[in-house]
Amino acid sequence: MRYLVTGGAGFIGSHVVDKLLKDSHMVRVYDNFSTGRKIFIQDHFKKKNFELIDADLSNKKILMASMEDIDFVFHLAAHADVRSGINNRFIDHEENLEITHNILEAMCKNKIKQIAFSSTSSVYGDATIHPTPEDYPFHPTSLYGATKAACESYIHAYSSYYDFQSYIFRFVSFLGPRYTHGIIFDVLKKLQQNSKSIKLLSDGSPKKSSLSVFDGIEAMFKIIEKSKDQINIYNIGHTEILTVSEIVNTILQTVNLNRVKKIWLGKESNWKGDNEFVLLSINKLKRLGWKPKKSIKEAITETVLYLTTNPK
C-alpha cells in the first residue's frame, strides 16, 4: 500500500512512519517542520520506499500533487498547542479545520478512499461521564477541541458523499520518545532554569489520563486491521489516570529532584478551556484485542529520560 502521512515528521507521525516502513509499505511524508523534526525521520531518507515533501499543507497545488498514487492518508498534522487558542482565535481554524477540509477535497479529486485522522479527547470538553464513551456528545471548551470536532463532522460528510472509509482516533495525551510539548516538557524546562523551586499551574488536582506512544501506535494499527465500518471512531487512551500532582512527582523522581519546592499557583492559574478530568472509555478498543502495555508512570519516566538525553 502507498501511504501519505501529513505531519509525518512529528511526534506521533514519525512513529506511524516507522511502523509503515517496517511493514514494507511505501510512505510519503508531508511536513513543514514547524514542530516536526528531520532527526525523527532521517534514518529513512535513503530508503527506496520513502519520500519527503517539505512543504506547508496550505499550498493546495503541492497538496494535490502529493496525493498522486496514494491509497491511504494518515492526516496527523495539526496545530496541537491547545492553550494558545484563546489568544489566537483563528489559528486552530486555519491549521486544523481548513487544512483538513483541503485534504478531504484533494482526496475526493484524487479518488482516494481511506483516511485516518488524529482527533482528541478535547472534543468531549468537561464530560460528566467517566470513563467517557465514544457516543458522548461534543462539548468542546477550547477552539482546539472545537476545530477537531469540526474536522470529524467534515470527514463524516465527505465519507457520506464519496464512500470514504474513515478512521477517527480520539487520543489522550501521548508520551514517549520524540515528545515535543506538554506538561513534562514544561516542568523540565522550568527545572533547568531553577532546580530549587518550581511554579506550577493549577492546584495539582486535575486528573489526566495519558498513554505511551508505542501503545498508541499499536492501537491505531489494530483498529485499522480489525474495524471495517465506513466510519470507525475509537477513543485511544488508558484505564489508568494520574493527578497533575502525581505526574509532577513522577517527573521529579525520575530526575532525582524530589526535594524541589513545588509552588502550586492555584485553580485560577489554570488556562481557560482546559479539561480537568480526562479519562476515556477504551472498552470499544479493548474488544478488538488491544490493551496498554505500559503504565502511565512508566511512560512518563521514559519520556523524561528521552528529553534529558535529547536536550534539543
Place this chain on the structure above:
Amino acid sequence: MRYLVTGGAGFIGSHVVDKLLKDSHMVRVYDNFSTGRKIFIQDHFKKKNFELIDADLSNKKILMASMEDIDFVFHLAAHADVRSGINNRFIDHEENLEITHNILEAMCKNKIKQIAFSSTSSVYGDATIHPTPEDYPFHPTSLYGATKAACESYIHAYSSYYDFQSYIFRFVSFLGPRYTHGIIFDVLKKLQQNSKSIKLLSDGSPKKSSLSVFDGIEAMFKIIEKSKDQINIYNIGHTEILTVSEIVNTILQTVNLNRVKKIWLGKESNWKGDNEFVLLSINKLKRLGWKPKKSIKEAITETVLYLTTNPK
C-alpha cells in the same frame, strides 16, 4: 433589550423580528437579501425601534459596527440549500461556519454575551434512534449538517472562553407563510410547468417531521425565557411524522390536483447526503411547557395557500 437578527429578512428570521418588535424590543436586522425579502419586513421600516443593515456578513467591518450596543444576537443567516453542498463543497464552510466564527469573534470584541443559533436535525445524519434526543452524537451526511455541527462546537468554545450564554436550536423543516425553498416549493413549481404529471425524487417512502413556523417561534422564545444554562441545546420539531408521499398528497389535495400522475424516480434519484428518516425527540422542550399547536398537514396546507396567493 437590543437584538441583532442576522438573516432577519429571511423565512424564520422575519418571524423572529415580528415577535421581538411586538414585544417592544429594539431590533437591528442584518441581511444581504440573497434569499431574504424586503417584503417580509417592510411593515417595520418606519418604526423607531427597527434598523436595517443591508450588507453581507462577510464584511467584517460592517459586522463589527453592527454589534454596537447590542445585548443579544439571533444568528439565523445561513446557506440553507442542503442539496447543493456536494457540488459546491466550500459554500457551506464559508457561509455557515466562517460567518458564524466571525460573528462569535465580533461578539467577543463587543462584549456581547448572548446568542441564539439556528442549527438543524442534519447534525445527527442518519440517526439510529428515533425520536432522536439532543445527546445523540453528530454523524452529519452533508456539508450543510457538518458545518452546522461545526458552528455548534465553535459556539461551545467561545462560550467556555468568554462566558457566553448560548441557545442552540436544532430545527426540523419549518413550514408556513414566507416559506422560500423546500419540497412544497419544488412540487408547486413543477405543477405550474405541468399539471398532468409530476416527477418526484425518491420512492415516496422517506419520512420527515416538520413544524409550523409559528409553533417554532413560540418554542424558541419559550426556551430563551425558561432555560438558563450556559449552553442550552434544544431540538425543535413535532411528534408527528409524514412520508414524502403523504406530504405530496397533502399538497395536491390543497391545490385540487389529486389526479396528477405521480412518477416516483426511485430511491437512487434521491440526493446524496439526504436523511430519509427525520424525527427529533422534543421531550426536553415539552418539559418547558411547550407543544405544537398545528398538525403537520395543517402547516403544509397553510404553506401551499401562502405560496399560491404569493406566487413571487
